[in-house]
Amino acid sequence: MAEATQLDSPASEEKIAIDGFTEEGENLSPFNEGTVQHGAKKHSHGDAPVIPEASRGERLKSYKLDDFAPLNGREEDWRFTPLKRLRGLHNQPLTGAGPAVEVTGAANIQVETVGRDDWRIGSAAIPDDRVSAAAWEAFAEATVVTIPAETIADGDVHISINGVDEAPAAQHLIITAERFSKAVVVLDHHGKTTLAQNVEIVVGDGAELTVVSVQEWDDDAVHTSTQQARIGRNAKFKHVVVSLGGDLVRMTPSSLFTGPGSEVEMYGLYFADAGQHLEQRLLVDHAVPNCKSRVTYKGALQGQDAHTVWVGDVLIRKEAEGTDTYETNRNLLLTDGTRSDSVPNLEIETGLIAGAGHASATGRFDDEHLFYLMARGIDEKTARRLVVRGFLNEVIQQIKVPALEERLTDAVERELAAGNI
Amino acid sequence: MSTLEITDLHVSIETEQGARKQILKGVSLTINTGESHAIMGPNGSGKSTLASTIAGHPRYLVDSGSITLDGEDVLDMSVDERARAGLFLAMQYPVEVPGVTMTNFLRTAKTALDGKAPSLRHWTKDVKEAMSQLRIDADFAQRNVNEGFSGGEKKRVEILQLELFKPRFAILDETDSGLDVDALKVVSEGVNREHNKGGMGTVLITHYTRILRYIKPDFVHVFVDGRIAEQGGPELADRLEAEGYDRFLTNSPAPAGSPAGA
Numbered sequence: 001m002a003e004a005t006q007l008d009s010p011a012s013e014e015k016i017a018i019d020g021f022t023e024e025g026e027n028l029s030p031f032n033e034g035t036v037q038h039g040a041k042k043h044s045h046g047d048a049p050v051i052p053e054a055s056r057g058e059r060l061k062s063y064k065l066d067d068f069a070p071l072n073g074r075e076e077d078w079r080f081t082p083l084k085r086l087r088g089l090h091n092q093p094l095t096g097a098g099p100a101v102e103v104t105g106a107a108n109i110q111v112e113t114v115g116r117d118d119w120r121i122g123s124a125a126i127p128d129d130r131v132s133a134a135a136w137e138a139f140a141e142a143t144v145v146t147i148p149a150e151t152i153a154d155g156d157v158h159i160s161i162n163g164v165d166e167a168p169a170a171q172h173l174i175i176t177a178e179r180f181s182k183a184v185v186v187l188d189h190h191g192k193t194t195l196a197q198n199v200e201i202v203v204g205d206g207a208e209l210t211v212v213s214v215q216e217w218d219d220d221a222v223h224t225s226t227q228q229a230r231i232g233r234n235a236k237f238k239h240v241v242v243s244l245g246g247d248l249v250r251m252t253p254s255s256l257f258t259g260p261g262s263e264v265e266m267y268g269l270y271f272a273d274a275g276q277h278l279e280q281r282l283l284v285d286h287a288v289p290n291c292k293s294r295v296t297y298k299g300a301l302q303g304q305d306a307h308t309v310w311v312g313d314v315l316i317r318k319e320a321e322g323t324d325t326y327e328t329n330r331n332l333l334l335t336d337g338t339r340s341d342s343v344p345n346l347e348i349e350t351g352l353i354a355g356a357g358h359a360s361a362t363g364r365f366d367d368e369h370l371f372y373l374m375a376r377g378i379d380e381k382t383a384r385r386l387v388v389r390g391f392l393n394e395v396i397q398q399i400k401v402p403a404l405e406e407r408l409t410d411a412v413e414r415e416l417a418a419g420n421i
Numbered sequence: 422m423s424t425l426e427i428t429d430l431h432v433s434i435e436t437e438q439g440a441r442k443q444i445l446k447g448v449s450l451t452i453n454t455g456e457s458h459a460i461m462g463p464n465g466s467g468k469s470t471l472a473s474t475i476a477g478h479p480r481y482l483v484d485s486g487s488i489t490l491d492g493e494d495v496l497d498m499s500v501d502e503r504a505r506a507g508l509f510l511a512m513q514y515p516v517e518v519p520g521v522t523m524t525n526f527l528r529t530a531k532t533a534l535d536g537k538a539p540s541l542r543h544w545t546k547d548v549k550e551a552m553s554q555l556r557i558d559a560d561f562a563q564r565n566v567n568e569g570f571s572g573g574e575k576k577r578v579e580i581l582q583l584e585l586f587k588p589r590f591a592i593l594d595e596t597d598s599g600l601d602v603d604a605l606k607v608v609s610e611g612v613n614r615e616h617n618k619g620g621m622g623t624v625l626i627t628h629y630t631r632i633l634r635y636i637k638p639d640f641v642h643v644f645v646d647g648r649i650a651e652q653g654g655p656e657l658a659d660r661l662e663a664e665g666y667d668r669f670l671t672n673s674p675a676p677a678g679s680p681a682g683a
Binding site for chain 2: 062129187366367368369371372374376377378380381382383386387389391392393394
């Protein structure tokens, strides 16, 4: 019965479902009862039991805040997040002025500030969680950065996002790399804030875009950021998350392939100190054939109650034949009292793929590494730093923006020094 | 001349069940710079335990006895202090250290051992030369320490470090295991080059006699069940090659051997 329902109602925007992928991975017959936002109505009452999604592809997406139930912390996508520390982002009006946005760097690009009714709003993203939807409803104006078609940006695009107060605020950014353009865009977050942010990223056909989002907030900042990329045909997109500063930083980047022949690389580096909560939840949505994705996130943790979360969802839809994907997450626990959650999820709807895999490892600083280095005369502190630096450099080296690499290397050194490691 | 002196050493490990298991049951050994000692014995006799204990691996617990280097208490030193005092352990299973390039590692270690950074020009030349003598590809310098190296490559890299760091005492823990004949020659030549300079005492730990065709020991000690069962000159190695360890094993517990040779 469920099968018939599914087949008779072709996928609408909200309802591109991966059918019947069970834990055993064997039941590939469709079984999508309640696919249409399983209980969106129930959710609006807020007290309904949490119904697990059968697939990541079924998650509710909506521009309307009211379509999402108030959060209680038991939701699959919020279960690791300490809601109390969101400082109202999930249940207060987002009326603060928010951090100032300043775009510098490349001269041959277009920078605009536009109102809510601009035609480009919504060109890449639909909120898929309550805080993102709240931000969507609340933002007053958006910053739009456009790299015109067939243009190679004549320098890195630097978007400085500087917060000065803690009033809960919403922010909206759109980065568009038009067809056959090429650019590196750095989102540089600093200062103090309580911010819910949506970043829409459009990667046009044949474009090559790198977006680096650096979170070097003050210690008490709270920041959630949904960064959704919509990737055209034969395009290359590189996304890098670097989370170092802030009390609670929750990044939800996603890449949606909409044309064949494209490549996505998603990198992440995070370094959590005592009490910090750094969370990253990714989605790579292989919705079309012959695309390639690589995800590499690495994190280090030090100090009491340093907590990191990495959830990596990869969806290979039925249409996505020839997909090649691999995601990996590594965490290094440098001291006692830290906690790292790492959850890779791979849903495969077609057997006709080039490759799909994932790896996750969370380890303590390895005593055998330490012994080896110390047996060569290197003192314990230097040995530890050598290993941590090396561990994180593997990600830093992939950014390939020299000025930023240097800055991040220095930032890692400061983290190491602060942790007395 | 320097002297590494091991006196009545008793060492145990903690088993996974939490019990203590005695491995070395009273080992005495004196090694002078310029001398070459081979420690031989069947598996499980405690040879590698002695090597790791000298280097200070935390797994090995010293119950009694002493290790001194020119009278200084080695057991009182941390692992890195021992290395800086001139002790070098070529490991049986060198670990991979992800994210740390060989170049970075070698320079950091050399700086730590000498107390100052090596002159860049000479150092680069020394490294290149030593690598080429050990037939290590130049691109290894940019690879992470031991990462993806074959067993033989790892052993060569251990000897590369021996040649670059110039220790007073080198303990080679089954450096010959896993090497084919060509690699064994290359590695042995490296050890001999350093040893023949005269400033180094060499302790060669091995299960087999074949490496002794290339590295000639002045003294041979046979370990059985945590003790030195017999010791003598190079002729003892020849005898072991002909007879194997059987006569020690069938007679076990072995006699304590003649301490006069130590």
